[in-house]
Amino acid sequence: MDEAQSVVMGISGADIALAAKYVAAGLCMGIGAIGPAIGEGMAAAHALDGMARQPEMQGALLRTMVIGQAISETTGIYSLLIAIVLLFVV
Amino acid sequence: MFEQLAGLLTHLGEKRIAVLNLSGFEIRFDVVYLLMSWIVILLLIGLALLLRRGLRQAVEEKPTRTQAAVDALLGLLKTQLSDNFASERLAVMMFPFIATLFLYVLLSNWISIVPYLSSPTQDLNVTFGLALLVFIVSHVLAIRHKGVRRYLKGFAEPYPFMLPINLVGEIAKPLSHAFRLFGNVLAGTFLVTVIMAKFLPIALPPVLNIIFGLFFGGIQAFVFAILAVAYINVAVED
Numbered sequence: 001m002d003e004a005q006s007v008v009m010g011i012s013g014a015d016i017a018l019a020a021k022y023v024a025a026g027l028c029m030g031i032g033a034i035g036p037a038i039g040e041g042m043a044a045a046h047a048l049d050g051m052a053r054q055p056e057m058q059g060a061l062l063r064t065m066v067i068g069q070a071i072s073e074t075t076g077i078y079s080l081l082i083a084i085v086l087l088f089v090v
Numbered sequence: 091m092f093e094q095l096a097g098l099l100t101h102l103g104e105k106r107i108a109v110l111n112l113s114g115f116e117i118r119f120d121v122v123y124l125l126m127s128w129i130v131i132l133l134l135i136g137l138a139l140l141l142r143r144g145l146r147q148a149v150e151e152k153p154t155r156t157q158a159a160v161d162a163l164l165g166l167l168k169t170q171l172s173d174n175f176a177s178e179r180l181a182v183m184m185f186p187f188i189a190t191l192f193l194y195v196l197l198s199n200w201i202s203i204v205p206y207l208s209s210p211t212q213d214l215n216v217t218f219g220l221a222l223l224v225f226i227v228s229h230v231l232a233i234r235h236k237g238v239r240r241y242l243k244g245f246a247e248p249y250p251f252m253l254p255i256n257l258v259g260e261i262a263k264p265l266s267h268a269f270r271l272f273g274n275v276l277a278g279t280f281l282v283t284v285i286m287a288k289f290l291p292i293a294l295p296p297v298l299n300i301i302f303g304l305f306f307g308g309i310q311a312f313v314f315a316i317l318a319v320a321y322i323n324v325a326v327e328d
Contacts, residue, residue, distance in 0.1 A: 060173075063170075063316070066309060066312070066313065067313060067316055067317070067320075070270065070309070070310070070313040070317075071317075073274075074266050074269070074270050077269055077270055077273030077274065077277075078269065078273075080273050080276075080277055081269060081273055084276070
């Protein structure tokens with residue numbers, strides 16, 4: 001009903017802005033998640049290499065890996081914040 | 091569909107702001123997260139008092155279960171601190187601060203698995219307050235360890251023209267520290283709420299709560315504490 005009406009009456013600027021907001025939030029999160037995902041995967045892969053070579057270092061490697069992953073996750077968190085701001089604040 | 095989802099999410103972001111008017115000064119705070127913070131603090135104090143009762147016994151006796159559990163937790167924290175701090179003296183000195191930070195963030199993250207309670211750490215003000223605390227502690231310790239001259243000179247290292255970059259780097263530390271915890275906890279809450287309300291309200295919530303509440307909450311609390319250690323360590327050493 002609403003959609004049919006808006007098609008008949010024409011789409012206003014506010015509709016376009018709303019649509020752009022959702023598209024931008026989706027793009028922001030989708031593209032922003034690529035970097036941290038690759039980075040965390042690399043950290044885990046190299047930590048696994050190290051653990052396979054030296055199993056006695058497992059504790060230290062695991063700790064360093066988790067911290068490194070949490071730090072490389074930061075950029076993903078930033079894009080999440082931007083997405084939230086786009087959805088609920090702007 | 092979009093509007094329903096947005097309406098679902100905004101009740102999470104809705105602020106119940108109380109305004110305290112002190113003769114011209116306006117202090118605004120969110121009542122819910124203030125209450126949650128106090129619940130977490132009272133829980134921690136209560137747990138500490140409860141556990142302390144179980145510890146009153148002679149050394150040669152066999153340790154009770156509570157004693158073994160508390161020993162294991164404190165031992166884990168202690169080894170982590172002495173592994174990560176530059177000097178043993180610093181590790182002993184900072185142990186109460188870091189342990190308190192860790193336990194508070196851990197319980198704050200875990201409390202959201204109880205229905206009708208929400209994590210205080212999903213409010214940016216709480217995490218930013220904690221990060222600011224770490225920032226102030228690290229810089230005060232740096233001044234005490236190095237002296238004012240060497241501390242100020244540290245900003246112009248390795249070359250004087252790097253001063254703006256060093257300053258921005260110092261300011262970015264508490265910001266990223268706060269945003270990391272806040273974003274992780276908020277994202278977990280969003281996911282759990284959306285999936286609970288939209289898809290499978292019967293079977294999934296326990297699993298999701300274990301993953302997002304207990305597992306990620308625990309990791310983020312650990313990371314928060316370890317990063318606090320790292321920031322203090324970097325600020326203190328040359």
